[in-house]
Amino acid sequence: MQTRNNWTKEEVLEIYNKPIMELLYDAATVHREFHNPNQVQVSTLLSIKTGGCPEDCGYCPQAARYHTDIKGNDLMSVQQVKAQALRAKSSGSSRVCMGAAWRNVKDGPEFDQVLEMVRTINKLDMEVCCTLGMITENQAHRLAEAGLYAYNHNLDSSEEYYKEVISTRGYQDRLDTIGNVRKTNVTVCSGGIIGMGESPDDRAGMLVALASLSPQPESTPINALVAVEGTPLEEQQPVSIWEMIRMVATTRIVMPQTQVRLSAGRTDMSREGQAMCFFAGANSIFAGDKLLTTPNPDVNQDMEMFKLLGLEPMKPFVKKAQPESVEAQYSKYQDQGEKPRWTRPEHKIERNEQAKVAAKVAKA
DSSP states (O other): OOSOOOOOOOHHHHTSSSOHHHHHHHHHHHHHHSSSEEEEEEEEEEEEBBOBBBOTTTTTTTTTTTSSSOOOOOOOHHHHHHHHHHHHHHTTEEEEEEEEESSSSSSSHHHHHHHHHHHHHHTOEEEEEEEEEEEOHHHHHHHHHHHHHHOOOBBBHHHHHHHTTTOSSSSSHHHHHHHHHTTTTTTEEEEEESSSSHHHHHHHHHHHHHSSSSSSSSSEEEEEEEOOOOOOTOOOOOOHHHHHHHHHHHHHSSSSSSSEETTTTTSSSSSHHHHHHHHHTTEEEEEESSEEEEEEHHHHHHHHHHHHTTTTTTTTSSSSSSOOOOGGOOSSSOOOOOOOOOOOOOOOOHHHHHHHHHHHHHOO
C-alpha cells in the first residue's frame, strides 16, 4: 500500500463505515505491512505549566475563562522536569511530551527554560516532544537545535466543526504552525478529539486534513473527549469503544506509516477494547496517572495489560535517529523577540459564552 495525500472525505467515510470485521481486517493488514504489531510506544505526558490559558477551547479545563477544579502552576524548573523524565524512563517510557498551557510561544526566559528542558531530556536518551501552542519558524529552529524530536499541534477536528468548539484562534494557524515545524528536522505529531458532538463527516474531514499534509504526520493522537465539569462540553456523553476502534482503524488505513496514538479516554476503555484498538493499528499510548489534567490508567496497569497481550514497549529512536542537542551558547538561532499576530476570529460560540458566564457567577 502506498501513502496517499489525496484522500477525499467520501473515500474516508466509506472506510469508516465498513462492516467492523472487514474494517479490522483491512486495518490490521496495513498495520503489519508498516509496523511491528507487537510493539507499542509508551510516552509520558507532563504538564510543565498548568492552567491560565487565554483560549476558549470548549473541551479544555485549563482555559482561564471556565470554572474547573484545575489547580494552575507556573513553569516547572529544569530539575523538576528531569526528575519526572527519569521516573518515566524507569517505568518504560521512551518519550516525554511536555505541555504548557500557552496560546503561543513567546521569546524570553520561559522559552529559554523550555529549550534547556529539551536538551536535558534528550541527553537522557529519550525522545522529547513539546506542545506549547503556535510557534514561529525561528522558534521551531531553536527547538530543533535543542534536540526536540517531535512537536505536537492537534487540528482537533475538521475545519468546519472547529468553529463550533474554538473561537479564539483560526484553523489556518494550526496548519501554519505545522508548516513552521516542517522547515526543521523535528517530526510532527497532530491529531484530534472525537466525542465533541461532531459527525462522522467531521471525523473524516479531520483525517483528510491530516492525510493531505505532505509528509503526513509521523504520529497522530486519537483522543476521546473527557468531559470536565465547568467546560462547555461537560454534558457530552462518552463515545463508544466501537467509535474509537473505527477511528483508529480508519486512521491506520489512511495514514499507514504514522504512529497512531491511543490517547485521552483510556480510563473508560476495557482491556478488551484497548486490545481491539491495538489490533486495528494503534501503536502508542500515554502512560502515567494523568494526561496533562485528566485521569489516565496507572502505568503498572498498562504493563500488566502489555504482558497479557504479549506487547512490548518500543525503544526510543526506532523511527528516526536521535537528534543532537546544540548548547545555548553555540546556537545559530537566537531570541528575536518576535510578536507574531496569530488570528483571533472571535465569533461567538453560545455554549462557550454560557460557560464563561457561569464561571463568573461561581467566582463571585
